Amino acid sequence: MSNPIIEKIDKAIIDVEQRLAADIKEADIEQVRIDIFGRNGMFPALSKEMKDVPPEQRRETGQAFNVAKQKFHALLDAAQERLCGGSTDENACDIDLTLPGCKWKAGRKHPVTIMIDDCVAVFRRMGFIVAAGPDMETVYNNFDALNTPRDHPSRDAADTFYFGDGRLLRSQTSPVQIRVMKSQEPPVRIVAPGRCYRRDTPDATHSMNFHQIEGLYIDKDVSMADLKSILLSFAHEMFGPKVKIRLRPHFFPFTEPSVEYDFSCIICEGKGCSVCKNSGWLEIAGAGMVDSNVLETVGYDPEIWSGFAFGMGIERLAMLRHRISDIRWLYENDTRFLEQF
Ligand code: DAH
Numbered sequence: 001m002s003n004p005i006i007e008k009i010d011k012a013i014i015d016v017e018q019r020l021a022a023d024i025k026e027a028d029i030e031q032v033r034i035d036i037f038g039r040n041g042m043f044p045a046l047s048k049e050m051k052d053v054p055p056e057q058r059r060e061t062g063q064a065f066n067v068a069k070q071k072f073h074a075l076l077d078a079a080q081e082r083l084c085g086g087s088t089d090e091n092a093c094d095i096d097l098t099l100p101g102c103k104w105k106a107g108r109k110h111p112v113t114i115m116i117d118d119c120v121a122v123f124r125r126m127g128f129i130v131a132a133g134p135d136m137e138t139v140y141n142n143f144d145a146l147n148t149p150r151d152h153p154s155r156d157a158a159d160t161f162y163f164g165d166g167r168l169l170r171s172q173t174s175p176v177q178i179r180v181m182k183s184q185e186p187p188v189r190i191v192a193p194g195r196c197y198r199r200d201t202p203d204a205t206h207s208m209n210f211h212q213i214e215g216l217y218i219d220k221d222v223s224m225a226d227l228k229s230i231l232l233s234f235a236h237e238m239f240g241p242k243v244k245i246r247l248r249p250h251f252f253p254f255t256e257p258s259v260e261y262d263f264s265c266i267i268c269e270g271k272g273c274s275v276c277k278n279s280g281w282l283e284i285a286g287a288g289m290v291d292s293n294v295l296e297t298v299g300y301d302p303e304i305w306s307g308f309a310f311g312m313g314i315e316r317l318a319m320l321r322h323r324i325s326d327i328r329w330l331y332e333n334d335t336r337f338l339e340q341f
Pocket residue numbers: 171172173174214215252254255285286287288308309310311312
């Protein structure tokens with residue numbers, strides 16, 4: 001006696017074997033799976049027909065049904081395996097195994113961060129500790145407490161970002177000096193690296209956002225000679241023992257006397273080149289002996305305590321060290337550039 005369900009199953013096996021034999025794609029396999037096992041596929045339909053099977057055929061039909069189920073699964077798995085090269089990763093089929101693999105790129109430190117870390121390491125060896133202050137400062141800490149006259153050009157709204165509520169984006173790291181001195185008794189020996197903000201039009205040497213490292217040393221009987229020796233040690237540690245330094249008289253509101261200090265050109269070794277504009281010297285930063293007005297403002301007795309301060313641009317140091325001609329490279333996040341450090 002014929003069994004229509006077993007006949008359907010046998011036909012379906014042949015059909016599926018043919019459909020899965022050829023050069024198939026992922027979507028073809030999925031379609032076969034849907035046709036066989038899907039909600040409107042063959043198996044659910046056959047299950048419904050089972051109730052019409054005469055009782056004497058139930059057993060063999062049920063067995064054929066189960067065997068067929070396994071057979072279809074085996075056929076589908078084999079087809080999948082052929083397509084994916086045996087991978088169990090369900091996305092493997094979308095991968096062209098003949099393509100070269102993609103390398104994971106490990107992140108790395110930004111050249112500005114490297115420069116900050118190196119500066120801090122040098123000053124730590126000389127006994128300085130790291131201090132920090134907020135980017136959003138008070139006008140008082142950024143200017144008033146630093147002895148900056150009311151009409152000083154750096155206060156101009158065209159140069160500094162004001163919030164209009166007595167606060168601003170700090171234009172220098174010098175306000176960290178005030179925070180540190182107000183929070184502790186002397187002696188003080190700190191460096192404070194951090195971001196600064198100025199309303200500068202970006203060009204090869206200017207950025208609205210840049211970094212400085214501030215130094216402050218307060219103790220008894222500190223002299224300009226101490227400042228010079230610290231700066232010379234820094235120059236040697238950073239750029240090698242041949243580098244010379246020179247101090248030029250300058251003016252900063254918070255130091256008296258004030259100086260600008262230069263390194264002999266690290267590129268031409270002082271002979272003269274385009275980077276040092278043929279002068280043989282590179283302007284590095286500002287420094288000086290902390291003004292007695294500043295000491296008084298923070299409650300230090302200038303008769304007992306004296307000290308020096310300095311501040312330098314991190315980007316400038318990084319640009320000199322790596323011969324970077326345009327500061328904007330440091331802020332464009334071009335990985336071709338950043339990968340070099
Ligand atoms: N704050 C100064 C600037 O941004 C740099 C500076 C000069 C810092 C002299 C100092 C200093 O601590 O003593 O131009």
